[in-house]
Amino acid sequence: MNIPTPPILISDFDYPLPDERIAKFPLPRRDASKLLVYRQGQITESRFCHLADFLPADCLLVYNNTRVIQARLVFHKATGARIEVFCLEPASPADYALSLGSTGSCTWKCMVGNLKKWKAGALVQDLDTPAGPCRLEATLLSSEGNTHEVRFAWDNPGVHFAQVLECAGELPIPPYLHRATEESDKVTYQTVYSHIEGSVAAPTAGLHFTAEVFDSLRAKGIETEELTLHVGAGTFQPVKSATAEEHPMHAEVIEVSRAAIEHLIRRAGHVVAVGTTSVRTLESLYYIGLHLLRQPGETDFRIGQWDPYEMPSDTPATEALQAIVRHMEQRGIDRIHASTRIMIKPGYRFRVVNAIITNFHQPKSTLLLLVSAFVHGDWRTIYDYALAHDFRFLSYGDSSLLLP
Numbered sequence: 001m002n003i004p005t006p007p008i009l010i011s012d013f014d015y016p017l018p019d020e021r022i023a024k025f026p027l028p029r030r031d032a033s034k035l036l037v038y039r040q041g042q043i044t045e046s047r048f049c050h051l052a053d054f055l056p057a058d059c060l061l062v063y064n065n066t067r068v069i070q071a072r073l074v075f076h077k078a079t080g081a082r083i084e085v086f087c088l089e090p091a092s093p094a095d096y097a098l099s100l101g102s103t104g105s106c107t108w109k110c111m112v113g114n115l116k117k118w119k120a121g122a123l124v125q126d127l128d129t130p131a132g133p134c135r136l137e138a139t140l141l142s143s144e145g146n147t148h149e150v151r152f153a154w155d156n157p158g159v160h161f162a163q164v165l166e167c168a169g170e171l172p173i174p175p176y177l178h179r180a181t182e183e184s185d186k187v188t189y190q191t192v193y194s195h196i197e198g199s200v201a202a203p204t205a206g207l208h209f210t211a212e213v214f215d216s217l218r219a220k221g222i223e224t225e226e227l228t229l230h231v232g233a234g235t236f237q238p239v240k241s242a243t244a245e246e247h248p249m250h251a252e253v254i255e256v257s258r259a260a261i262e263h264l265i266r267r268a269g270h271v272v273a274v275g276t277t278s279v280r281t282l283e284s285l286y287y288i289g290l291h292l293l294r295q296p297g298e299t300d301f302r303i304g305q306w307d308p309y310e311m312p313s314d315t316p317a318t319e320a321l322q323a324i325v326r327h328m329e330q331r332g333i334d335r336i337h338a339s340t341r342i343m344i345k346p347g348y349r350f351r352v353v354n355a356i357i358t359n360f361h362q363p364k365s366t367l368l369l370l371v372s373a374f375v376h377g378d379w380r381t382i383y384d385y386a387l388a389h390d391f392r393f394l395s396y397g398d399s400s401l402l403l404p
Helices: 048-054 096-100 161-168 204-208 211-219 258-266 276-294 317-331 366-374 379-388
Strands: 034-039 042-047 060-064 066-068 072-076 082-092 105-113 123-129 132-144 147-154 196-199 223-230 252-257 271-274 335-340 355-359 399-403
Touching: 034 048, 034 379, 042 048, 042 379, 048 211, 048 399, 060 258, 060 276, 066 223, 072 123, 082 096, 082 147, 096 161, 096 196, 123 161, 132 161, 147 161, 196 223, 204 355, 223 258, 223 276, 252 258, 252 276, 258 276, 258 317, 258 335, 271 276, 276 317, 276 335, 276 355, 276 366, 317 335, 355 366, 366 379, 379 399
Parallel strands: 034 399, 060 223, 060 271, 066 196, 271 355
Antiparallel strands: 034 042, 072 082, 082 105, 105 147, 123 132, 132 147, 223 252, 252 335, 355 399
């Protein structure tokens, strides 16, 4: 592994974040949130509803269309024990759409709360779904570390697993909000453009968008495009190691259409990513293309944590993206599926993304490392300004536009 030295100390990415600065609820109107604009080292502020005023007319705005599922299931044993099963990602079938569309049974990788009380046997819950009543059973199959494979089975063949989750599940809002999920979160913790189910956390930079914001973008001639990265619970995983290099990144599933990649090629050099999930997806595409240029027959795309640092290349982004388009043409497919564990940290060379819209992230997080990499280490200037000027932090907080 050829990782650049010296190591990056996580302690260098700490800052004081008082609890009262964490937005526990969103503003009544999404686009009324504050917008910090960082342009070539200079900071100004506005409101998100004025986003179009700060974007060049020739840019391409790319957002993540994933939708948060009600992934937290609570069971009660006859003894009264409360067991929480948090669905992370599908295991069988492994495809999100196929698993959510399953009838009868499916298996998911899960986290389990109060596992010691689930020694044997199935957990049972009776449901009354829109497609009729059913009995849901959860059976623990295997465990690996903190992840457990759980088989879900239900006795109504007319019910899909997506309906099971919709009926029995709870929307998993971030743990740092320190509150229970409320009915309003089912709306406010989804972006207005979400439609591909699979995430267990929202791509929160997109929570500020409204129909009116999109109208203003269109009026300026700004083009938009969508992609999919299903956000995993690992996005909340704190960095517990002393250095960035010791932290294991979580894998997340991405899906991008051929039309979107062709759009990226046409607008290369003018790409604005909405959120860190879009950044991770767009930058991962470069390394998928690089793999294809080196091994044209490759079909299993898994971007590793250190691929960007072990695959030095001066290949232009357009050439890497064109390699993906050729691959899709040759195989007659219109979407590329992959998983990525890419770590973007200071020293990373951005290949596809030219500007980022993002919220304000937790201290000592991989998301803060990504921001620092993008603004060439000037993250503290941005965060000091936000703290001094009453910006709201984290998922339901305010936004920033980074134009380095």
